[in-house]
Amino acid sequence: MPCHAQPSKLQLAGYADPQGAISIQYNGDTIDPYFALQALLLARENGLDISPYARQWADWLVQRQKPDGTFDRYCRRGPVWAPCKTADADDALVALWLKFLDTMPAELKKNPVWQRSYQKSVATLSHLIDPVRGIYLVSPVYQHGLFMDNLEVLSYRPKPGGGTALLDTKKLARNIHTIFWDKQARHFLVSTQSGQDAIARTFYPDDIAQLFPLLFKFDHLPTDPHTYYEQWMHQYRATWLMQSHADFSWGLVAVVALDQGDPTSASCWLRETRAARNTSHWIVTDEVARQILAHKGVTAAGPEVSCQ
Known part of the structure:
Protein backbone atom coordinates (compact mmCIF):
# COMPACT_ATOMS: atom_id res chain seq x y z
CA MET A 1 0.00 0.00 0.00
CA PRO A 2 1.57 3.30 -1.03
CA CYS A 3 2.61 5.85 1.55
CA HIS A 4 1.81 9.45 0.78
CA ALA A 5 4.21 12.03 2.23
CA GLN A 6 2.03 14.96 1.18
CA PRO A 7 -1.63 15.07 2.14
CA SER A 8 -4.14 14.98 -0.69
CA LYS A 9 -6.50 17.93 -0.77
CA LEU A 10 -10.05 17.09 0.26
CA GLN A 11 -12.51 17.64 -2.58
CA LEU A 12 -16.05 18.57 -1.56
CA ALA A 13 -17.47 19.91 -4.81
CA GLY A 14 -21.24 19.47 -4.63
CA TYR A 15 -21.19 19.61 -0.82
CA ALA A 16 -19.48 22.94 0.00
CA ASP A 17 -20.87 26.20 -1.32
CA PRO A 18 -18.89 29.43 -1.93
CA GLN A 19 -19.92 30.82 1.47
CA GLY A 20 -18.44 27.84 3.33
CA ALA A 21 -21.60 25.87 4.11
CA ILE A 22 -21.30 22.07 3.81
CA SER A 23 -24.44 20.04 3.13
CA ILE A 24 -25.10 16.51 4.31
CA GLN A 25 -25.62 15.14 0.81
CA TYR A 26 -24.42 15.88 -2.69
CA ASN A 27 -26.21 18.99 -3.97
CA GLY A 28 -28.32 18.66 -0.85
CA ASP A 29 -30.69 21.14 0.72
CA THR A 30 -29.94 20.27 4.37
CA ILE A 31 -26.99 21.03 6.62
CA ASP A 32 -26.34 19.18 9.85
CA PRO A 33 -23.20 20.65 11.44
CA TYR A 34 -22.53 17.32 13.14
CA PHE A 35 -21.89 15.53 9.86
CA ALA A 36 -19.79 18.32 8.37
CA LEU A 37 -17.59 18.37 11.48
CA GLN A 38 -17.40 14.57 11.57
CA ALA A 39 -16.34 14.50 7.92
CA LEU A 40 -13.70 17.23 8.21
CA LEU A 41 -12.17 15.75 11.35
CA LEU A 42 -12.12 12.26 9.84
CA ALA A 43 -10.41 13.62 6.72
CA ARG A 44 -7.76 15.46 8.72
CA GLU A 45 -7.05 12.51 11.00
CA ASN A 46 -6.49 10.31 7.97
CA GLY A 47 -4.06 12.48 6.04
CA LEU A 48 -6.30 14.66 3.86
CA ASP A 49 -5.71 18.40 3.65
CA ILE A 50 -8.92 20.10 4.82
CA SER A 51 -7.56 23.65 4.57
CA PRO A 52 -9.62 24.50 1.44
CA TYR A 53 -12.74 24.20 3.62
CA ALA A 54 -11.83 24.41 7.31
CA ARG A 55 -11.73 28.16 7.95
CA GLN A 56 -14.65 28.97 5.70
CA TRP A 57 -16.78 26.34 7.39
CA ALA A 58 -15.78 27.58 10.84
CA ASP A 59 -16.64 31.16 9.89
CA TRP A 60 -19.96 30.06 8.43
CA LEU A 61 -20.97 28.01 11.46
CA VAL A 62 -19.75 30.33 14.20
CA GLN A 63 -22.10 33.04 12.93
CA ARG A 64 -25.02 30.66 13.52
CA GLN A 65 -24.19 29.49 17.02
CA LYS A 66 -27.11 30.24 19.30
CA PRO A 67 -26.78 32.30 22.49
CA ASP A 68 -26.93 29.13 24.58
CA GLY A 69 -23.94 27.71 22.69
CA THR A 70 -25.86 25.09 20.72
CA PHE A 71 -26.45 24.81 16.98
CA ASP A 72 -29.41 24.09 14.74
CA ARG A 73 -29.77 22.12 11.54
CA TYR A 74 -30.40 24.18 8.43
CA CYS A 75 -32.53 23.89 5.30
CA ARG A 76 -32.14 25.78 2.05
CA ARG A 77 -34.77 28.46 1.50
CA GLY A 78 -33.90 29.77 -1.93
CA PRO A 79 -30.42 31.25 -1.62
CA VAL A 80 -30.55 31.23 2.21
CA TRP A 81 -29.72 28.54 4.75
CA ALA A 82 -32.37 28.88 7.46
CA PRO A 83 -32.64 27.04 10.80
CA CYS A 84 -35.23 24.29 10.43
CA LYS A 85 -34.53 21.77 13.22
CA THR A 86 -32.68 21.65 16.50
CA ALA A 87 -29.54 19.52 16.64
CA ASP A 88 -30.01 15.80 17.06
CA ALA A 89 -27.59 15.75 20.02
CA ASP A 90 -26.00 18.81 21.58
CA ASP A 91 -23.27 16.98 23.50
CA ALA A 92 -21.56 15.33 20.53
CA LEU A 93 -21.99 18.32 18.22
CA VAL A 94 -20.55 20.86 20.66
CA ALA A 95 -17.63 18.55 21.48
CA LEU A 96 -16.80 18.08 17.79
CA TRP A 97 -16.96 21.85 17.29
CA LEU A 98 -14.42 22.35 20.09
CA LYS A 99 -12.24 19.58 18.69
CA PHE A 100 -12.45 21.16 15.24
CA LEU A 101 -11.43 24.62 16.47
CA ASP A 102 -8.47 23.02 18.24
CA THR A 103 -7.17 21.83 14.85
CA MET A 104 -6.48 25.48 13.94
CA PRO A 105 -4.65 26.82 17.03
CA ALA A 106 -2.96 29.75 15.31
CA GLU A 107 -6.22 31.01 13.85
CA LEU A 108 -8.06 30.40 17.11
CA LYS A 109 -5.46 32.41 19.03
CA LYS A 110 -5.94 35.50 16.86
CA ASN A 111 -9.67 35.23 16.15
CA PRO A 112 -11.77 36.75 18.97
CA VAL A 113 -15.04 35.49 17.47
CA TRP A 114 -13.77 31.92 17.52
CA GLN A 115 -12.39 32.41 21.05
CA ARG A 116 -15.76 33.59 22.35
CA SER A 117 -17.44 30.64 20.67
CA TYR A 118 -14.91 28.27 22.19
CA GLN A 119 -15.52 29.57 25.70
CA LYS A 120 -19.28 29.50 25.21
CA SER A 121 -19.11 25.93 23.89
CA VAL A 122 -17.10 24.69 26.86
CA ALA A 123 -19.71 26.20 29.17
CA THR A 124 -22.51 24.59 27.16
CA LEU A 125 -20.86 21.19 27.32
CA SER A 126 -20.28 21.52 31.05
CA HIS A 127 -24.01 22.11 31.55
CA LEU A 128 -24.71 18.72 29.95
CA ILE A 129 -22.80 16.75 32.59
CA ASP A 130 -24.82 14.16 34.47
CA PRO A 131 -23.37 14.63 37.97
CA VAL A 132 -24.59 11.24 39.17
CA ARG A 133 -23.33 9.04 36.36
CA GLY A 134 -20.35 11.16 35.37
CA ILE A 135 -21.18 11.17 31.65
CA TYR A 136 -22.74 13.68 29.24
CA LEU A 137 -26.44 14.03 28.48
CA VAL A 138 -27.87 14.51 24.99
CA SER A 139 -29.31 17.97 25.64
CA PRO A 140 -31.12 20.00 28.29
CA VAL A 141 -34.37 18.58 26.88
CA TYR A 142 -33.34 14.92 26.48
CA GLN A 143 -31.94 13.92 29.84
CA HIS A 144 -30.33 10.64 28.95
CA GLY A 145 -26.85 9.65 27.86
CA LEU A 146 -25.86 7.96 24.60
CA PHE A 147 -22.89 5.64 24.23
CA MET A 148 -21.71 6.91 20.84
CA ASP A 149 -22.18 10.55 21.82
CA ASN A 150 -20.06 10.09 24.93
CA LEU A 151 -17.29 8.47 22.90
CA GLU A 152 -17.31 11.51 20.64
CA VAL A 153 -17.13 13.84 23.62
CA LEU A 154 -14.28 11.71 24.97
CA SER A 155 -12.39 12.25 21.71
CA TYR A 156 -12.23 15.97 22.47
CA ARG A 157 -9.27 16.60 24.74
CA PRO A 158 -9.65 19.80 26.80
CA LYS A 159 -6.50 21.87 27.05
CA PRO A 160 -4.54 20.98 30.19
CA GLY A 161 -4.70 23.66 32.84
CA GLY A 162 -7.63 25.31 31.13
CA GLY A 163 -9.61 25.46 34.32
CA THR A 164 -12.73 24.08 32.63
CA ALA A 165 -15.55 22.36 34.45
CA LEU A 166 -15.55 19.42 32.03
CA LEU A 167 -15.16 15.84 33.15
CA ASP A 168 -11.68 14.43 33.52
CA THR A 169 -10.90 12.37 30.42
CA LYS A 170 -9.77 9.23 32.26
CA LYS A 171 -12.75 9.33 34.60
CA LEU A 172 -15.12 9.83 31.70
CA ALA A 173 -13.65 6.80 29.92
CA ARG A 174 -14.11 4.65 33.02
CA ASN A 175 -17.64 5.94 33.53
CA ILE A 176 -18.58 5.21 29.91
CA HIS A 177 -17.51 1.61 30.41
CA THR A 178 -19.28 1.31 33.74
CA ILE A 179 -22.56 2.78 32.51
CA PHE A 180 -22.81 1.27 29.04
CA TRP A 181 -21.07 -2.13 29.14
CA ASP A 182 -23.62 -4.91 29.64
CA LYS A 183 -21.64 -7.69 31.31
CA GLN A 184 -24.34 -10.29 30.84
CA ALA A 185 -25.03 -9.62 27.15
CA ARG A 186 -21.37 -8.70 26.50
CA HIS A 187 -22.09 -5.66 24.39
CA PHE A 188 -22.36 -1.92 24.87
CA LEU A 189 -25.78 -0.46 25.50
CA VAL A 190 -26.61 2.43 23.20
CA SER A 191 -28.38 4.55 25.80
CA THR A 192 -29.05 4.98 29.49
CA GLN A 193 -32.77 4.72 28.73
CA SER A 194 -34.50 1.67 30.17
CA GLY A 195 -36.27 -1.00 28.16
CA GLN A 196 -33.60 -1.55 25.51
CA ASP A 197 -33.85 -5.32 25.84
CA ALA A 198 -37.46 -5.17 24.65
CA ILE A 199 -36.55 -3.40 21.39
Whole structure:
Protein backbone atom coordinates (compact mmCIF):
# COMPACT_ATOMS: atom_id res chain seq x y z
CA MET A 1 0.00 0.00 0.00
CA PRO A 2 1.57 3.30 -1.03
CA CYS A 3 2.61 5.85 1.55
CA HIS A 4 1.81 9.45 0.78
CA ALA A 5 4.21 12.03 2.23
CA GLN A 6 2.03 14.96 1.18
CA PRO A 7 -1.63 15.07 2.14
CA SER A 8 -4.14 14.98 -0.69
CA LYS A 9 -6.50 17.93 -0.77
CA LEU A 10 -10.05 17.09 0.26
CA GLN A 11 -12.51 17.64 -2.58
CA LEU A 12 -16.05 18.57 -1.56
CA ALA A 13 -17.47 19.91 -4.81
CA GLY A 14 -21.24 19.47 -4.63
CA TYR A 15 -21.19 19.61 -0.82
CA ALA A 16 -19.48 22.94 0.00
CA ASP A 17 -20.87 26.20 -1.32
CA PRO A 18 -18.89 29.43 -1.93
CA GLN A 19 -19.92 30.82 1.47
CA GLY A 20 -18.44 27.84 3.33
CA ALA A 21 -21.60 25.87 4.11
CA ILE A 22 -21.30 22.07 3.81
CA SER A 23 -24.44 20.04 3.13
CA ILE A 24 -25.10 16.51 4.31
CA GLN A 25 -25.62 15.14 0.81
CA TYR A 26 -24.42 15.88 -2.69
CA ASN A 27 -26.21 18.99 -3.97
CA GLY A 28 -28.32 18.66 -0.85
CA ASP A 29 -30.69 21.14 0.72
CA THR A 30 -29.94 20.27 4.37
CA ILE A 31 -26.99 21.03 6.62
CA ASP A 32 -26.34 19.18 9.85
CA PRO A 33 -23.20 20.65 11.44
CA TYR A 34 -22.53 17.32 13.14
CA PHE A 35 -21.89 15.53 9.86
CA ALA A 36 -19.79 18.32 8.37
CA LEU A 37 -17.59 18.37 11.48
CA GLN A 38 -17.40 14.57 11.57
CA ALA A 39 -16.34 14.50 7.92
CA LEU A 40 -13.70 17.23 8.21
CA LEU A 41 -12.17 15.75 11.35
CA LEU A 42 -12.12 12.26 9.84
CA ALA A 43 -10.41 13.62 6.72
CA ARG A 44 -7.76 15.46 8.72
CA GLU A 45 -7.05 12.51 11.00
CA ASN A 46 -6.49 10.31 7.97
CA GLY A 47 -4.06 12.48 6.04
CA LEU A 48 -6.30 14.66 3.86
CA ASP A 49 -5.71 18.40 3.65
CA ILE A 50 -8.92 20.10 4.82
CA SER A 51 -7.56 23.65 4.57
CA PRO A 52 -9.62 24.50 1.44
CA TYR A 53 -12.74 24.20 3.62
CA ALA A 54 -11.83 24.41 7.31
CA ARG A 55 -11.73 28.16 7.95
CA GLN A 56 -14.65 28.97 5.70
CA TRP A 57 -16.78 26.34 7.39
CA ALA A 58 -15.78 27.58 10.84
CA ASP A 59 -16.64 31.16 9.89
CA TRP A 60 -19.96 30.06 8.43
CA LEU A 61 -20.97 28.01 11.46
CA VAL A 62 -19.75 30.33 14.20
CA GLN A 63 -22.10 33.04 12.93
CA ARG A 64 -25.02 30.66 13.52
CA GLN A 65 -24.19 29.49 17.02
CA LYS A 66 -27.11 30.24 19.30
CA PRO A 67 -26.78 32.30 22.49
CA ASP A 68 -26.93 29.13 24.58
CA GLY A 69 -23.94 27.71 22.69
CA THR A 70 -25.86 25.09 20.72
CA PHE A 71 -26.45 24.81 16.98
CA ASP A 72 -29.41 24.09 14.74
CA ARG A 73 -29.77 22.12 11.54
CA TYR A 74 -30.40 24.18 8.43
CA CYS A 75 -32.53 23.89 5.30
CA ARG A 76 -32.14 25.78 2.05
CA ARG A 77 -34.77 28.46 1.50
CA GLY A 78 -33.90 29.77 -1.93
CA PRO A 79 -30.42 31.25 -1.62
CA VAL A 80 -30.55 31.23 2.21
CA TRP A 81 -29.72 28.54 4.75
CA ALA A 82 -32.37 28.88 7.46
CA PRO A 83 -32.64 27.04 10.80
CA CYS A 84 -35.23 24.29 10.43
CA LYS A 85 -34.53 21.77 13.22
CA THR A 86 -32.68 21.65 16.50
CA ALA A 87 -29.54 19.52 16.64
CA ASP A 88 -30.01 15.80 17.06
CA ALA A 89 -27.59 15.75 20.02
CA ASP A 90 -26.00 18.81 21.58
CA ASP A 91 -23.27 16.98 23.50
CA ALA A 92 -21.56 15.33 20.53
CA LEU A 93 -21.99 18.32 18.22
CA VAL A 94 -20.55 20.86 20.66
CA ALA A 95 -17.63 18.55 21.48
CA LEU A 96 -16.80 18.08 17.79
CA TRP A 97 -16.96 21.85 17.29
CA LEU A 98 -14.42 22.35 20.09
CA LYS A 99 -12.24 19.58 18.69
CA PHE A 100 -12.45 21.16 15.24
CA LEU A 101 -11.43 24.62 16.47
CA ASP A 102 -8.47 23.02 18.24
CA THR A 103 -7.17 21.83 14.85
CA MET A 104 -6.48 25.48 13.94
CA PRO A 105 -4.65 26.82 17.03
CA ALA A 106 -2.96 29.75 15.31
CA GLU A 107 -6.22 31.01 13.85
CA LEU A 108 -8.06 30.40 17.11
CA LYS A 109 -5.46 32.41 19.03
CA LYS A 110 -5.94 35.50 16.86
CA ASN A 111 -9.67 35.23 16.15
CA PRO A 112 -11.77 36.75 18.97
CA VAL A 113 -15.04 35.49 17.47
CA TRP A 114 -13.77 31.92 17.52
CA GLN A 115 -12.39 32.41 21.05
CA ARG A 116 -15.76 33.59 22.35
CA SER A 117 -17.44 30.64 20.67
CA TYR A 118 -14.91 28.27 22.19
CA GLN A 119 -15.52 29.57 25.70
CA LYS A 120 -19.28 29.50 25.21
CA SER A 121 -19.11 25.93 23.89
CA VAL A 122 -17.10 24.69 26.86
CA ALA A 123 -19.71 26.20 29.17
CA THR A 124 -22.51 24.59 27.16
CA LEU A 125 -20.86 21.19 27.32
CA SER A 126 -20.28 21.52 31.05
CA HIS A 127 -24.01 22.11 31.55
CA LEU A 128 -24.71 18.72 29.95
CA ILE A 129 -22.80 16.75 32.59
CA ASP A 130 -24.82 14.16 34.47
CA PRO A 131 -23.37 14.63 37.97
CA VAL A 132 -24.59 11.24 39.17
CA ARG A 133 -23.33 9.04 36.36
CA GLY A 134 -20.35 11.16 35.37
CA ILE A 135 -21.18 11.17 31.65
CA TYR A 136 -22.74 13.68 29.24
CA LEU A 137 -26.44 14.03 28.48
CA VAL A 138 -27.87 14.51 24.99
CA SER A 139 -29.31 17.97 25.64
CA PRO A 140 -31.12 20.00 28.29
CA VAL A 141 -34.37 18.58 26.88
CA TYR A 142 -33.34 14.92 26.48
CA GLN A 143 -31.94 13.92 29.84
CA HIS A 144 -30.33 10.64 28.95
CA GLY A 145 -26.85 9.65 27.86
CA LEU A 146 -25.86 7.96 24.60
CA PHE A 147 -22.89 5.64 24.23
CA MET A 148 -21.71 6.91 20.84
CA ASP A 149 -22.18 10.55 21.82
CA ASN A 150 -20.06 10.09 24.93
CA LEU A 151 -17.29 8.47 22.90
CA GLU A 152 -17.31 11.51 20.64
CA VAL A 153 -17.13 13.84 23.62
CA LEU A 154 -14.28 11.71 24.97
CA SER A 155 -12.39 12.25 21.71
CA TYR A 156 -12.23 15.97 22.47
CA ARG A 157 -9.27 16.60 24.74
CA PRO A 158 -9.65 19.80 26.80
CA LYS A 159 -6.50 21.87 27.05
CA PRO A 160 -4.54 20.98 30.19
CA GLY A 161 -4.70 23.66 32.84
CA GLY A 162 -7.63 25.31 31.13
CA GLY A 163 -9.61 25.46 34.32
CA THR A 164 -12.73 24.08 32.63
CA ALA A 165 -15.55 22.36 34.45
CA LEU A 166 -15.55 19.42 32.03
CA LEU A 167 -15.16 15.84 33.15
CA ASP A 168 -11.68 14.43 33.52
CA THR A 169 -10.90 12.37 30.42
CA LYS A 170 -9.77 9.23 32.26
CA LYS A 171 -12.75 9.33 34.60
CA LEU A 172 -15.12 9.83 31.70
CA ALA A 173 -13.65 6.80 29.92
CA ARG A 174 -14.11 4.65 33.02
CA ASN A 175 -17.64 5.94 33.53
CA ILE A 176 -18.58 5.21 29.91
CA HIS A 177 -17.51 1.61 30.41
CA THR A 178 -19.28 1.31 33.74
CA ILE A 179 -22.56 2.78 32.51
CA PHE A 180 -22.81 1.27 29.04
CA TRP A 181 -21.07 -2.13 29.14
CA ASP A 182 -23.62 -4.91 29.64
CA LYS A 183 -21.64 -7.69 31.31
CA GLN A 184 -24.34 -10.29 30.84
CA ALA A 185 -25.03 -9.62 27.15
CA ARG A 186 -21.37 -8.70 26.50
CA HIS A 187 -22.09 -5.66 24.39
CA PHE A 188 -22.36 -1.92 24.87
CA LEU A 189 -25.78 -0.46 25.50
CA VAL A 190 -26.61 2.43 23.20
CA SER A 191 -28.38 4.55 25.80
CA THR A 192 -29.05 4.98 29.49
CA GLN A 193 -32.77 4.72 28.73
CA SER A 194 -34.50 1.67 30.17
CA GLY A 195 -36.27 -1.00 28.16
CA GLN A 196 -33.60 -1.55 25.51
CA ASP A 197 -33.85 -5.32 25.84
CA ALA A 198 -37.46 -5.17 24.65
CA ILE A 199 -36.55 -3.40 21.39
CA ALA A 200 -35.37 -5.40 18.39
CA ARG A 201 -31.74 -4.72 17.54
CA THR A 202 -30.95 -2.90 14.29
CA PHE A 203 -27.71 -2.06 12.53
CA TYR A 204 -28.11 1.54 13.63
CA PRO A 205 -27.81 2.22 16.47
CA ASP A 206 -27.12 -1.14 18.08
CA ASP A 207 -24.62 -2.91 15.84
CA ILE A 208 -22.66 0.11 14.65
CA ALA A 209 -22.35 1.29 18.25
CA GLN A 210 -20.20 -1.75 19.00
CA LEU A 211 -17.63 -0.57 16.44
CA PHE A 212 -17.46 3.05 17.61
CA PRO A 213 -14.90 2.32 20.36
CA LEU A 214 -12.38 1.44 17.64
CA LEU A 215 -13.04 4.66 15.77
CA PHE A 216 -12.08 6.65 18.86
CA LYS A 217 -9.39 4.33 20.26
CA PHE A 218 -11.47 3.59 23.36
CA ASP A 219 -9.33 1.31 25.49
CA HIS A 220 -11.99 -0.22 27.75
CA LEU A 221 -12.73 -3.22 25.54
CA PRO A 222 -13.39 -6.84 26.54
CA THR A 223 -10.53 -8.05 24.31
CA ASP A 224 -7.61 -6.53 22.42
CA PRO A 225 -8.73 -4.11 19.67
CA HIS A 226 -7.88 -6.36 16.72
CA THR A 227 -9.71 -9.36 18.14
CA TYR A 228 -12.64 -7.12 18.97
CA TYR A 229 -12.63 -5.83 15.38
CA GLU A 230 -12.47 -9.31 13.87
CA GLN A 231 -15.39 -10.44 16.00
CA TRP A 232 -17.46 -7.46 14.86
CA MET A 233 -16.64 -8.06 11.19
CA HIS A 234 -17.43 -11.76 11.46
CA GLN A 235 -20.84 -10.93 12.87
CA TYR A 236 -21.84 -7.81 10.97
CA ARG A 237 -19.80 -7.44 7.76
CA ALA A 238 -22.49 -8.74 5.40
CA THR A 239 -25.12 -6.55 7.03
CA TRP A 240 -22.86 -3.51 6.84
CA LEU A 241 -22.11 -3.99 3.15
CA MET A 242 -25.85 -4.15 2.40
CA GLN A 243 -26.72 -0.91 4.19
CA SER A 244 -26.35 1.31 1.12
CA HIS A 245 -29.28 -0.44 -0.57
CA ALA A 246 -31.81 0.86 1.94
CA ASP A 247 -30.08 3.19 4.39
CA PHE A 248 -26.74 5.01 4.47
CA SER A 249 -23.44 3.57 3.31
CA TRP A 250 -21.47 3.79 6.58
CA GLY A 251 -18.07 4.63 5.15
CA LEU A 252 -16.81 5.13 8.70
CA VAL A 253 -16.58 1.36 8.99
CA ALA A 254 -14.32 1.15 5.93
CA VAL A 255 -11.93 3.62 7.54
CA VAL A 256 -11.87 1.52 10.71
CA ALA A 257 -11.25 -1.58 8.59
CA LEU A 258 -8.21 -0.02 6.96
CA ASP A 259 -6.92 1.15 10.34
CA GLN A 260 -7.24 -2.43 11.60
CA GLY A 261 -5.18 -3.80 8.72
CA ASP A 262 -8.14 -5.10 6.73
CA PRO A 263 -7.97 -3.48 3.28
CA THR A 264 -10.10 -6.27 1.81
CA SER A 265 -13.19 -5.15 3.72
CA ALA A 266 -12.48 -1.54 2.73
CA SER A 267 -12.19 -2.65 -0.92
CA CYS A 268 -15.45 -4.55 -0.64
CA TRP A 269 -17.16 -1.43 0.67
CA LEU A 270 -15.96 0.54 -2.35
CA ARG A 271 -17.35 -2.12 -4.66
CA GLU A 272 -20.66 -2.65 -2.91
CA THR A 273 -21.44 1.07 -2.55
CA ARG A 274 -20.36 2.15 -6.03
CA ALA A 275 -23.95 2.75 -7.15
CA ALA A 276 -24.81 4.64 -3.96
CA ARG A 277 -22.38 7.51 -4.45
CA ASN A 278 -24.10 10.90 -4.78
CA THR A 279 -27.52 9.37 -4.09
CA SER A 280 -29.73 9.67 -1.01
CA HIS A 281 -27.77 6.75 0.49
CA TRP A 282 -24.49 8.69 0.50
CA ILE A 283 -23.49 11.47 2.89
CA VAL A 284 -20.49 13.75 3.17
CA THR A 285 -18.78 11.37 5.62
CA ASP A 286 -19.04 8.57 3.06
CA GLU A 287 -17.47 10.83 0.44
CA VAL A 288 -14.61 11.57 2.81
CA ALA A 289 -14.19 7.86 3.55
CA ARG A 290 -13.96 7.15 -0.19
CA GLN A 291 -11.27 9.81 -0.60
CA ILE A 292 -9.33 8.50 2.42
CA LEU A 293 -9.26 5.03 0.90
CA ALA A 294 -8.12 6.44 -2.46
CA HIS A 295 -5.41 8.47 -0.71
CA LYS A 296 -4.15 5.29 0.96
CA GLY A 297 -4.13 3.30 -2.25
CA VAL A 298 -7.26 1.21 -1.74
CA THR A 299 -9.31 0.37 -4.82
CA ALA A 300 -12.64 -1.41 -5.26
CA ALA A 301 -12.59 -5.18 -4.95
CA GLY A 302 -12.79 -7.06 -8.23
CA PRO A 303 -15.69 -9.36 -9.12
CA GLU A 304 -13.65 -12.39 -8.13
CA VAL A 305 -13.41 -11.26 -4.48
CA SER A 306 -15.95 -12.72 -2.07
CA CYS A 307 -17.34 -9.99 0.17
CA GLN A 308 -19.72 -12.14 2.16
